[in-house]
Amino acid sequence: MTRPGNIPAVQHTESLPQPVTVSIARTVLPGRTRQASAWAHAGQELAREWPGYLGSGWVRSAADSDEWHMLYRFADADLLNDWEQSEERRWWIDSAAGLVEITRVERRTGIEGWFAQPGDVHLAVPETVVPPRWKQMVSIFLPFFPLSLLANFLLHPVTQDWPLVLQVLLATCILTPLMTYIFLPAATRLLGPWLRKRRS
16 A cells, blocks of 8 residues: 555554663672672573573672662563573572662663763673664664665655755654664664674
């Protein structure tokens, strides 16, 4: 089916699975820093063998801070849920009694966590998980350029006499949801091994 002016109708498409990054702020109890470090490392080793695991790490807000931000990333929400409901993780969490206390939990899907402002603690996601900015740029450019070219080709016969601001507005309204829900998740999934490759 096409719309007037040969503009193709956007078909309903199910959302594709997206990677999920979980950030958990934990307060390490006084005098338990070394034990907490060993505990966090053990959790990484357990998660590393779990299906869908993409990376994990932790960072302190400051050298003398008792608050640790622990992050882990899985390929999609279902695989993340499998890990979070597993006996291995339950045993690991239970073993932290007297070491740490959870203060905050956040979840971020897709690549929204990659564009945090400088100084944001979420920038501390391990390098095996978060690509450098130039790779982020490439992963956005690759789907956006052909999609933008196609949109302009299809819309031009209809909008060529419109004011420029309305032409841009219409194209933006069409391209933004397509990029957000279809093309960008597909591109990041296809480029996943390259995006997550450890930096030299």
